[in-house]
Amino acid sequence: xxxxxxxLILADENFGPETSKTANACIRYTPDHVVGVIDxxxxxxxxxxxxxxxxxxxxxxxxxxxxxxxPNALLIGIAPAGGQIPPDWxxxxxxxxxxxxxxxxxxxxxxxxxPELAALAKQHGVTIHDLRRPPAKLPVxxxxxxxxxxxxxxxxxxxxxxxxxxxQLQLLGKLRARGIRTSFAAxxxxxxxxxxxxxxxxxxxxxxxxxxxxxxxxxxxAESDLVLVEGQGSIIHPSYSGVTYGLLHGSLPHAQxxxxxxxxxxxxxxxxxxxxxxxxxxxxxxxxxxxLRPAPVIGVALNTYDLDEASALRAVETVHRETGLPTTDPxxxxxxxxxxxxxxxxxxxxx
Amino acid sequence: xxxxxxxLILADENFGPETSKTANACIRYTPDHVVGVIDxxxxxxxxxxxxxxxxxxxxxxxxxxxxxxxPNALLIGIAPAGGQIPPDWxxxxxxxxxxxxxxxxxxxxxxxxxPELAALAKQHGVTIHDLRRPPAKLPVxxxxxxxxxxxxxxxxxxxxxxxxxxxQLQLLGKLRARGIRTSFAAxxxxxxxxxxxxxxxxxxxxxxxxxxxxxxxxxxxAESDLVLVEGQGSIIHPSYSGVTYGLLHGSLPHAQxxxxxxxxxxxxxxxxxxxxxxxxxxxxxxxxxxxLRPAPVIGVALNTYDLDEASALRAVETVHRETGLPTTDPxxxxxxxxxxxxxxxxxxxxx
Numbered sequence: 001x002x003x004x005x006x007x008l009i010l011a012d013e014n015f016g017p018e019t020s021k022t023a024n025a026c027i028r029y030t031p032d033h034v035v036g037v038i039d040x041x042x043x044x045x046x047x048x049x050x051x052x053x054x055x056x057x058x059x060x061x062x063x064x065x066x067x068x069x070x071p072n073a074l075l076i077g078i079a080p081a082g083g084q085i086p087p088d089w090x091x092x093x094x095x096x097x098x099x100x101x102x103x104x105x106x107x108x109x110x111x112x113x114x115p116e117l118a119a120l121a122k123q124h125g126v127t128i129h130d131l132r133r134p135p136a137k138l139p140v141x142x143x144x145x146x147x148x149x150x151x152x153x154x155x156x157x158x159x160x161x162x163x164x165x166x167x168q169l170q171l172l173g174k175l176r177a178r179g180i181r182t183s184f185a186a187x188x189x190x191x192x193x194x195x196x197x198x199x200x201x202x203x204x205x206x207x208x209x210x211x212x213x214x215x216x217x218x219x220x221x222a223e224s225d226l227v228l229v230e231g232q233g234s235i236i237h238p239s240y241s242g243v244t245y246g247l248l249h250g251s252l253p254h255a256q257x258x259x260x261x262x263x264x265x266x267x268x269x270x271x272x273x274x275x276x277x278x279x280x281x282x283x284x285x286x287x288x289x290x291x292l293r294p295a296p297v298i299g300v301a302l303n304t305y306d307l308d309e310a311s312a313l314r315a316v317e318t319v320h321r322e323t324g325l326p327t328t329d330p331x332x333x334x335x336x337x338x339x340x341x342x343x344x345x346x347x348x349x350x351x
Numbered sequence: 352x353x354x355x356x357x358x359l360i361l362a363d364e365n366f367g368p369e370t371s372k373t374a375n376a377c378i379r380y381t382p383d384h385v386v387g388v389i390d391x392x393x394x395x396x397x398x399x400x401x402x403x404x405x406x407x408x409x410x411x412x413x414x415x416x417x418x419x420x421x422p423n424a425l426l427i428g429i430a431p432a433g434g435q436i437p438p439d440w441x442x443x444x445x446x447x448x449x450x451x452x453x454x455x456x457x458x459x460x461x462x463x464x465x466p467e468l469a470a471l472a473k474q475h476g477v478t479i480h481d482l483r484r485p486p487a488k489l490p491v492x493x494x495x496x497x498x499x500x501x502x503x504x505x506x507x508x509x510x511x512x513x514x515x516x517x518x519q520l521q522l523l524g525k526l527r528a529r530g531i532r533t534s535f536a537a538x539x540x541x542x543x544x545x546x547x548x549x550x551x552x553x554x555x556x557x558x559x560x561x562x563x564x565x566x567x568x569x570x571x572x573a574e575s576d577l578v579l580v581e582g583q584g585s586i587i588h589p590s591y592s593g594v595t596y597g598l599l600h601g602s603l604p605h606a607q608x609x610x611x612x613x614x615x616x617x618x619x620x621x622x623x624x625x626x627x628x629x630x631x632x633x634x635x636x637x638x639x640x641x642x643l644r645p646a647p648v649i650g651v652a653l654n655t656y657d658l659d660e661a662s663a664l665r666a667v668e669t670v671h672r673e674t675g676l677p678t679t680d681p682x683x684x685x686x687x688x689x690x691x692x693x694x695x696x697x698x699x700x701x702x
Contacts, residue, residue: 108556140590205459206560207553209593239491241600242560245586246593249679270493273643287638291587292624328360 005033007061008071008101011094014078015039017051017061017305021161022106022190023077027054029169029194036060037077051207052305065091073102076111079189085109093117097126100290106131106189112264116336131189132203134212141210141250145291150345154253155231155301156285159267160240163259163331164231167338168299169223170330171257173229174339180346183224185216187247191230201250202232202243209246217251226346229253235288236281238270248288251296255345257338258282258325261303262315266323279322299338301325359414359452360421361443363430366390366410368402368656372512373457373541377464378405378586381521386420387411388428396437400529401657415445419505424453424665427462430540435459444468448477457482457540459554465493480538483554492561492601497644501572501696506582506652507636509626510618511591514610515582515684516542518652518689522608523579525690526614531697534575536567538598552601553583553594560597568602577697580604586639587632589621591659601640604646606696609633613655613666630673649696650689651678 002025009027011020015037027034028045036058043061048056057333060066074096076089085107093103093111104109105128112118112128119166121128124181145152155164168184168191175182184191186198201214213229229251260278267273275281282297289295300319304312312329320327326337352516355494359597360378362634366388387397387409394412398409401696411417425447427440436458448471456462461481465467472479477580496503506515510602510683519535519542525528526533537549550563564580571578580602584591618624633648640646651670655663671678677688 089681108558125432143589143623202467202556202558205553205592206555206557206597210590211559223458235596236600237599238494238603238643239561240482240558242595242597243557244593244598246557249587249589249592251588271495272494276642284638284642287635291627291635292589 006035006070006072007033007075007104008035008066008069008073009075009077010089011039012079012089013039013041015042015050018161020078022075022079022193024051025079025165025190025194026075026272027051028262031055031057031091033042035071036066038063040155063095067099067315071101073104075193076105076107079106084134085111085114090114090117096118097121097124100126100170101123102126103128104193105129108132108195111247121244131192131339132200134204135199138204138208138215139211140208141214143252143292144211144214145221145252148218148221149351150227152217152221152223152227152229152253153257154229154248154251154295155259155343156244156248157231157234157259158278158281159261160237160266161236161268162261163197163301163303167257167259167330168228168230169343170335171339174335175226175228175342178189178339178343180226180343181224182226182228185220185227185229185251187213187216187230187232202240206242209243210316211248211252213247225340230260234267234284235285236273236275238266238273245288249292252293253289254349255283255342256289256295257299257301257342258285258287258297259303260302262319263306278319281312297299299326299341300325301338302327304328304329304332354604356453357386357421357423358384359386359417359420359424359427360388360428361391361440361573362388362428363440364390364403366393368384369512371429373426373430373544375402376516376545377426377428378402378543379517380404380681382408387417389414389417403493408621419608422452427456427458430457431652435463436465441465441468445453445471448472451475451477453477454479455482455544456480457544457551459483460670466471467611483551484542485555486550486566489555489559489566490562491558493563493643494603494643495565495601496568496572499569500702501578502700503568503572503578503580503602503604503649504601504606504608505580505646506604506608507599508582508585508610509629509632510585510612510615512619513612513615514652515655518608518681519579519581519695521686522690522693525686526577526693529694530689531577531694532572532575533577533579535582536571536578536602538567538581540582543676544565552598553577553608556592560594561601564598564601577693582610587620587624587626588618589624596639600643603644604640605644605700606649606693607636607640608650608652608693609636609648610652610654611670613670614657625640630642633674637660648676650692651676652689653680655679655680662691
């Protein structure tokens, strides 16, 4: 990233709590590096007003208004299904390049592969960062993770966009504060943006999903004693389950943290797939891992942003009682119950 | 393919029953189109002697000897783990192009993307067919298969290279002979080579595995009443399970046919993963499909090529007794038990 990034975030007409995942994570974890958000529908409001966090970061209607905020980079902050770049964005990105903004994108369709933008970037000496571009060479996975000493913990979830990355980021600092050398293995474009390293496992050639996960965990394990792996998708997601399973069987976690949203009863945009009761879903997740390496679910991270405080607390208590597992909303409440569970597991697991 | 293909198959030093899957399928299903096999280790023998089928097709040591057999195409007949093309093959393929042979390849690494070979092919007017090259645009899957009237049957298996493609090809003609309009949805390079159509689901970008499977099934369902989908990998394969699940949840079969090899107790080249007892594995496969659409396993196809006749018959009887399912080795014995099971399922399933 630029030495001191000042991101202008493009969120088109989709800036919101559930619709602009990359923008939101960037605002949550690196707010000092965000100068503004482009969304003509929300223009005039602040990030705080739209998301419930992010303070005074302004939302503007156009690129020109955004340029007045003195950004040095344009970040594509939303990820449309399928990841294809809409044609009208090409013009906007082109104008940003002409204003010498670096380009950061997590789309499947690479900005740097659009000839006119690549040419413009070259002409203006601007770097284009395509976060999902996979490494040139990836191996096929074959259980090499079993040979490292580090403890591997994977977040899994009932659906996409439910807290698998956010949970790991909330836990990371707390585990480090306890003196455990902990690393974060970023597997999606937003995690990579925040961590500055990682592999977008959903963007590699299908045969190499597991290999990408394995490579990344090995790299993280070489410099830490506990690896927090960012999960992807869901084992029941009709579009993305392949990525979910490849990541599970490539990263071979010792333990799983289950992410769920109490109010969500079906897969988003695939409502025909009902989410089973959480106790059953936990059993399914453990069964999916077991033939390769047993990975018990040792804690639950709930996403209660759409519940009032009392309902959120009640949801945490209910899930704790039903599953018998340490449970919290690691964003809204103290992450300690799940932090404790991971620390205890890490210190006591048989080696 | 050429109007009347005459393949010379490159199998390097790997021509054998378990090591040259693409070569073997081509020899089994289109023997009249194969003039010879290159493998310096097996040179002087016939396909029949090496594989147990394929008749008098000769094995030769070099490209020059192969050219004497008057081929009009070179087929890369083996698929090394990871699919990368070894550097010394580039020279051989180049010489084949200079002799105006068409090139057919199912490798992950595309022959047509090697600049010197692409240039040579252009110069000599030769076509390079990279069977794994994915379609330019793929959708994300979202259960569209549920809207078609055709019955969808997927082969699944305990491991790779165990009979998922071969089983479907053995069943295809028999089901057609019963008057059922049946199509074959090829999902791997060899199936595509034989069928002349398909998508190599292991070669698409990971997020689109399900979308590739969905597109293919929709295409096949438009022209048939029964779609036989070629399965890939295994739900417990440490390298390829992502492809397996993406294919399962994208193709949304109504029923599964389980492929297994009685003598195989662990995943090939990943022996640390033990294959569960078949009855348990069948239950796991049904559980993997159930949250999206229930897909009972309705028959078992055994691969008994490494057993003597009496042991093979005993294995079929044992599995039939233990699973309660119609069981056969569809290559060695009459495929009728599984053909009957599919026809009955197709005719009687609730609609």
